[in-house]
Amino acid sequence: MTRPGIAALLLLLLTPAAEARSLAALQARGTLELCAHPNALPFSSRADNPPGFQIELGRALAKELGLSLTPVWIVTTSQIRAAGCDIILDAIADQQAQEETGLKLGRPYYRSGVVLAVRPESPVRAYRDLGAHNRVGVQVGSVAAMTLDGRGVPISVFGFEDDILQGLAGGDIDAAAVTPVAAGFYNAGHPGDALRLVHPDGSVPALSWNVSVGMKAPDEALRRAVDDAMARLAERGVLQGIYGRYGVTLQPPE
The missing domain is CATH 3.40.190.10 (Periplasmic binding protein-like II)
Structure with missing residues (x-):
């Protein structure tokens, strides 16, 4: 955000x-x-x-x-x-x-909740695809940070969602755990470089509301x-x- x-x-x-x-x-x-x-x-x-x-x-x-x-x-x-x-x-x-x-x-x-924004070529299609080889940007103190860290997924902590998305665009991380609003607004402003959104599934109930x-x-x-x-x-x-x-x-x- x-x-x-x-x-x-x-x-x-x-x-x-x-x-x-x-x-x-x-x-x-x-x-x-x-x-x-x-x-x-x-x-x-x-x-x-x-x-x-x-x-x-x-x-x-x-x-x-x-x-x-x-x-x-x-x-x-x-x-x-x-x-x-x-x-x-x-x-x-x-x-x-x-x-x-x-x-x-x-x-x-x-x-709403927390989606994974990934680059179009990413093999990640669901939250269950995340593993030790994927680094995910998360917002400090967020539910996503606690959930993914608890699953052993490497995380990079950012202060704000726009910073996470910039980190993804710059190749510093493999996925961005952000709200659909932040990801959608980013895509609206970057039509030539739109990110693919992976919505939470039943395996991560804390990440949707x-x-x-x-x-x-x-x-x-x-x-x-x-x-x-x-x-x-x-x-x-x-x-x-x-x-x-x-x-x-x-x-x-x-």
Whole structure:
């Protein structure tokens, strides 16, 4: 993940819950407030050129709800607490994580995790193909680092996902363990040198998870409205189109 991207996710996923809010209150206000980082493409950008998939999806979701979108730009945890936004997109649908954050989760809308990005000629076709002869770039302190190291796979530790992908492109490592978002966005920017993605299989369950809309203390009407709106966007292919513009192919949730 890029430097601002990882910072954005950490900030968003470690945020405590705000005061309860209702669908009726949002309708009276006329806006849906989305917490997003001002400089974290492909997630979001205040520059709006492009805006990032979170802003595009936020606008589409708000429109489905009969509202307009108001991005709430945040860069620190204290700002998130004060902002009191209504939703957070791309929240990891993990109950243990939500016990810490207080987020209420909508229905999962895609499956994410950690993919192996490899050069097209690589013989690696699955995680089980990795062995002592493959060096894999991992992010420091990540689940991928612990999982692969525990399997005896040689790892090289990097600070950020963009550094891992650059290391792969430069031939310093044989594979990059990164999120599908990071790998897809890299491929979108390097169409002539696209990397092949190997998705996690059943042998590495810790490296895949569902993703949902995170809501700050919603009432039941708001939760249902968000779930129904997201379902309509998925049925019409809007979700897939938004993420696809940033090189990300959505996998169905499990």
